[in-house]
Amino acid sequence: MSLSRRSFLTWAGATASVAALGGLSACAGTGGSAAGQEGDGTIKFWSNHPAKSKDVEQKIIDAWNAANPKTPVQLIDGGANYEELAQKFNAALTGGQLPDVIVASDVNWFNFALNGATAPLDDLWTKAGVKPDTYVDTLREDYKLNGKHFAMPYARSTNLMYLDNAIFEKAGLDPKVGPATWQQFAEWAPSIRKANGGKPVLAIPDGSNYLDWYFQGMIWTFGGHYSRDWTATFTDPKSIEAGKFLQDQVKQGNIAVSNDAVNQFATGGASALLESTGSLTGLTASAKTPFTTAYLPGPKPGAATGGAGLSVPAGISEDRKLNAVKFIDFLTNTQNTITFTQATGYMPVRKDAEADPAEKMYLEQHPNATTAIRQLNENTQPQDAARVFVQGGGKRIGAALDRITIGGEDVATVFAQLQDETQKIIDRDIKPKLSN
């Protein structure tokens, strides 16, 4: 039946209840009893199966269950996306029967950690014999708060630019080399548009599909930021300049802000695409024409890391926590991170994955997958706090970007409002809880 309308209603409800739960989760988390909840012996893993990874997740879990019959893992459908999973976890915080492991996205892990809903992992690592050094440093350090780590990297991504080979060649450009800067992109745009019958050059997902994440790289290349440390910087002249550039490119028809950008690109409706590395495998299977992945335009760094990690609820017993961490260690070990990333397009999270002979061969055969891993070292930096750490930050920035692109509203006005709202939340909700 009218599923889309139904899900819209659900979203409306979901938003309201998440907002309502925000306050409650704080009490539930910090008030957790000293003993912690005992489970029924199985490790409950709540996952939203990023990039349709349910089958590969189950495969890895089956291997764990065979090796650890005493602490088997049960894969549980945690929701259709990161936000639904967070909502479900929020509900569980109020009422018990907590899971053992949850998928926590870049924008969700921090609030769980800040409110004491998820456990610090450093001591557990020592007890479980996990070697944190074997994780890729930048990915591991993304989850640090007050000197402790609250998640372990799992389905990690960066943004990539996907280029349609045929169109770029027709426009006399080499698809192997993306635009070096956004200014160069603007220069190239008219000829690319001509080569593709006037269709927009670059499709970017809209504000409800993480435009705020993709635009982050762009704002950096203009010298702007969403925030620096705990100060919002939307009204910085350079941030506004980046916003104006985006608005201008949309007006000229070079950039299309789309609610279904991947399909628009896959079916030839745009010559290039900004998307997560997580879309790589799906796109390779379904794109009409061959494409190449490229770095986001510089100057470096011009791309944000993102994706999801795995967290352990604070309210469960020490034994459960320990087993949970052991399982996460297994799920993301060198072999399994290779299996998982090859099935999805995400980046391997362990350092020695790249040295693995099978992975080496895979990367040689799949240069598009290599781009993401190389870009991680060369063209990325951690995200701005205003997006990932401020409650509802991503959604708020995404909505503002929709207003300036699709709505065509004045950039300075919209960004000034964004500045006020963001700074208020930081001062009220976050600063009092930071220890340093």
Added chain:
Amino acid sequence: MASPLTIAAPSAPEVAAPAIGPSRTPRTNGERGLAGKIVGYLGILLTVAVILVPLYFIVITSLKTQPDIYRDPITWWPNPLAPENYSYVGEHVSFGKYFRNSVIITAVLTVVKVTLGVLSAYALSFLRFPGRTLVFFLVIASLMVPNQITIISNYSLVAQWGWRNTFAGIIVPLAGVAFGTFLMRNHFLSLPKEIIEAARMDGAGFGRMLFRVVLPMSWPTLVAFTLITIVNEWNEYLWPFLMSDTDKVAPLPIGLTFLQNNEGLTNWGPVMAGTVLASIPILIVFLVLQKQMIKGLTAGAVKG
């Protein structure tokens, strides 16, 4: 709520009617009839088009390949035909299990809600007991509390009982029926007092009164209430989503979300195929109950 269907049929003649209304009066009967008919039929066609085109698109999209869905300009007929979307749904989602769960949850909830609704409405309209008005106001008040507020407290209660991921956990908290009580009570009060009194004087007890007197005069309302309940419960998402962990108890709307991709590319063909499959049972129920509804409307209790 998937109301396009429920609204669709009854509203068609209503929308058509005003179109006939303003047609010029001084004409002779025959002329007026013809012109009116044409305008009327145009109105009907327009209304049907407004309702059916989106449904038609859901159906043809479920039979299209992915490039075909995004073809510009849009195509009105799938080319090539892609019935494999339907088998894809079967292969990638345990459709049978979700379907079974949906049927169980909807059936139990409908029976419980209708029974509770009718019984409580009967009590509130025909029985005299102290605090009757107060009870009714409490029921109305519970209609005013938004769902999202009660969900949190319901959740902690049900989770403490260990009812997560069970049918009981999904069904029991949803079984309250303020709406049904309200609807049926108001209908019962509108029934002619004379008939009720006559039945009382003839010595009709509770069962006879309910099944022989009150309900036969209430079929249309009861059927409408049942239909609304079925459609609502069939499409219920938020609560079953929070309560269920696996396909052991999760209903269809949750199962269908697995056809969409979290990050990146969603192939809408299978999603639409799943949507079509999920709405067929409701369509059948509607067609069956619609007949009953009309039968109820025409079978008057007071003759002459």
